[in-house]
Amino acid sequence: MTLPSDPEAKGDPVMDPEADEPENGSPAYPLRLLTLVVVAAAVWGIDLKTKMLAVDHLEWQPPWRVLDGLVYLQLVRNPGAAFGMATGMTWLLTLIALGVVVAIIRLSGRLRSRAWAVALGLVLGGALGNLSDRLFRYPGIFRGWVVDMISVFAPDGQKWPVFNAADSAICTGGALLVVLALIGLELDGTRASRGDDE
Template sequence: MTEERADPAEPRAGPGTPGREGVARRGVALLAGIAVAVLALDVLTKVAAVASLEDRAPLELLGGAVYLVLLRNPGAAWSMATGYTWVLTIVALVVVGVIIRIARRLASTGWAIGLGLVLGGALGNLIDRFFRSPGPLRGHVVDMVSLFAPDGSVWPVFNVADSSIVCGGILLVLMAVRGIEIDGTRAPGKDTGGVTDGG
């Protein structure tokens, strides 16, 4: 009776080595946690802005580097596409749906953080689109931070959700440039400088 030996090239999961499903679950949990935190912070800051900045002059901070001013934006950044609020709402819904769908393949910490930031920001602005005036799918997004000028002439007035989406998008681009896939693997031919990101 011969003893079968395991193929030495075949990876074996040790007691402290999480399987692919476990890594994916941790990635989804990280994504969800970041999205919830961003959403909560966005909602709270918008409620505070409406309560304290309505019908008052912009509040100057840091010697004029930052101004707090209430702005209801029907469009995207720089007030672009102001007549297509419903289109922006649909685009945001698609983004949320895509993130939720691909989350099951998630096994990269960097991708989890980036997608969590984008998801939380998209949900934050979607709440405004659905529940603020003038009505569902047409609601105006509450913005309150203006840089270097009180009227958004230097940089568009933004909110926590906008910042989160931008930061998350930059992180996702960096991950793609480094060749790190959403499942934690590396794209062929990409040099990551020995830095790993398997979750």
């Protein structure tokens, strides 16, 4: 009589108890896809709304000091990436953003993990937010300047580059993806065993 083998003893992937079953036909895929879409749509909507408010109320205004100087609100139109990099390569940043959107859409077909759905939704929503600016704002398609409005600790990006809601979502989602990779949680909801390390 043979006893069932312990998958962790062999180092085989085991299901994360927080994730749904990854088999085709399980309810995990549509639920996780819905999570990704809802998170991305919420981030995109918040980003668009805050940019509209910034343009309406901060244009040609001095920085607004809030939270006792922890945050300053001011309108900055950024033709480059974060930290003032790639200022003359707006078209390339647009293509990169498009590539991120396409990559996440392709990955979503294997999505079974709630945590991955949230992380990818944050990155997708942020990418769509800044991509909207690249495509539709001045000075033209693929060359649009991104609207930023949050400067922390000091005005004019003296302490940290001015950013927006989309940037925050991308950084948060990216950090969560790094954590998921470090703990071994896979896109399909499986968790790599640490049996080899024991």
